[in-house]
Amino acid sequence: MSYIKEKFKAKADELSAEVKDLLKNHGTKKIDEVTVAQAYQGMRGITGLVTETSLLDANEGIRFRGYSIPELREHLPKAPGGQEPLPEGLFYLMLIGELPTEADVQNLSSVLSRRSHVPNHVFDAIEALPVSTHPMTMFTVAVMALQTESVFAKAYADGMSKKDYWSYMYEDSLNLIARLPRIAAYIYRRKYKNGDHIQPDGMLDWAANFAHMLGYRNEDFKELMRLYMVIHADHEGGNVSAHTTHLVGSALSDAYLSFAAGLNGLAGPLHGLANQEVIKWILDMREELGGGMPDKAQIEAYVKKTLAEGKVVPGYGHAVLRKTDPRFTAQMEFAKKHLPDEELVRIVWLVYETVPDILKDLGKVKNPWPNVDAHSGALLVHYGLVEYEFYTVLFGVSRALGVLASLCWDRALGLSLERPKSVTSEWMKLFVEGK
Numbered sequence: 001m002s003y004i005k006e007k008f009k010a011k012a013d014e015l016s017a018e019v020k021d022l023l024k025n026h027g028t029k030k031i032d033e034v035t036v037a038q039a040y041q042g043m044r045g046i047t048g049l050v051t052e053t054s055l056l057d058a059n060e061g062i063r064f065r066g067y068s069i070p071e072l073r074e075h076l077p078k079a080p081g082g083q084e085p086l087p088e089g090l091f092y093l094m095l096i097g098e099l100p101t102e103a104d105v106q107n108l109s110s111v112l113s114r115r116s117h118v119p120n121h122v123f124d125a126i127e128a129l130p131v132s133t134h135p136m137t138m139f140t141v142a143v144m145a146l147q148t149e150s151v152f153a154k155a156y157a158d159g160m161s162k163k164d165y166w167s168y169m170y171e172d173s174l175n176l177i178a179r180l181p182r183i184a185a186y187i188y189r190r191k192y193k194n195g196d197h198i199q200p201d202g203m204l205d206w207a208a209n210f211a212h213m214l215g216y217r218n219e220d221f222k223e224l225m226r227l228y229m230v231i232h233a234d235h236e237g238g239n240v241s242a243h244t245t246h247l248v249g250s251a252l253s254d255a256y257l258s259f260a261a262g263l264n265g266l267a268g269p270l271h272g273l274a275n276q277e278v279i280k281w282i283l284d285m286r287e288e289l290g291g292g293m294p295d296k297a298q299i300e301a302y303v304k305k306t307l308a309e310g311k312v313v314p315g316y317g318h319a320v321l322r323k324t325d326p327r328f329t330a331q332m333e334f335a336k337k338h339l340p341d342e343e344l345v346r347i348v349w350l351v352y353e354t355v356p357d358i359l360k361d362l363g364k365v366k367n368p369w370p371n372v373d374a375h376s377g378a379l380l381v382h383y384g385l386v387e388y389e390f391y392t393v394l395f396g397v398s399r400a401l402g403v404l405a406s407l408c409w410d411r412a413l414g415l416s417l418e419r420p421k422s423v424t425s426e427w428m429k430l431f432v433e434g435k
């Protein structure tokens, strides 16, 4: 067994014993109550899930095992000559619960590189779809095609013991993370670059190799991919992609089935697809205003028009956050350092100065501040990745790190099949009448 796997097992055994105690001694303690509104309105604010990898504070934003995004940018190992954290390091942190050393990260990078082979039938499955298919659909189909490689599913069919679930889930998770950049890059090159594919470079780290296979050689773009893969990886357990992966995994579906389900949630416009919606919205605005840099009054008028048409302003608002998303701020800092004069970036910043006040004035929007999706498109366009329909695939590759680390924990802790109770509106009416 690899030392990282051994370390995970030791940590999991320790926490499993503590959870057993918690359940034995405090299992009946209430941690929350549920209102009628919460049952109808997306279960907002109900504490009802356990996720080890990260925790979201409404004002401070996300913390991965206690570390904020600025802290991760400072403490996680970097590529030689680089300044952004390596996503392999974040995966290690989420899985093990401790900051990795440089050697841990290098080790994980080479483990992923060794496991990255994608069987041909996966590419055939992608090729079977029309080129016009949305890249997220191609991505999910490819992950489903890769399910043939699940060692968890095979071991389950062969009759594995409950105590081994974690081990096979760990193997599947690493294998899947290792293969995703190749699959995503294949989809990109097939759809937008006439099928002119680029072979992986085993000397590069996971994110830099992804940038390379997409066709971007620029060192700053590799840095952007490292940062992008870190900040999109996890956002505690209740968001649609994480919750779906966890829910489907609770049926003992393997990592491929569970992650593909999570990706389908990420593909929704209120979740991950918002990153393509934002840049589309900005480009449409610029075109409608005749091109060039709009001024604040023009942006204000365009935002009001969007709202009057009954649409949301993409990239703004959040179900849990109540302040500017630190993932937005991290991208803003990257842009200030690397591309401060990029017009699209300056538009993003001017939108940031304009939108919150308008949303506040509506009186119903709980969070008028930008989320992670408000900034990413402008950075990607700058480096030439203009095909915005592809952006949610990038989000998905990153999200795998968090949801698959969580899935390993789910099986290691022996979490149960998820099955909350639902009621009908008839039941609700009788309940409020006290019947």
Ligand code: CMX
Residues within 6 Å of the ligand: 044, 239, 269, 270, 271, 272, 273, 274, 307, 311, 312, 313, 314, 315, 316, 317, 318, 319, 320, 359, 364, 365, 366, 367, 371, 372, 373
């Ligand atoms: N523009 C316009 N109206 C908005 C809004 C926005 N950006 N954000 C919220 N509102 C509206 C809601 O549509 C809702 O209106 P109704 O009462 O008429 O239905 C009202 O304000 C209250 O909503 P809320 O409680 O503030 O927000 P929710 O928790 O229901 O929804 C979210 C959160 C993210 C879906 C919502 O803010 C939104 O639609 N934002 C735009 C899409 C987006 O950027 N999504 C990406 C989120 C991050 C991610 O997951 O990737």
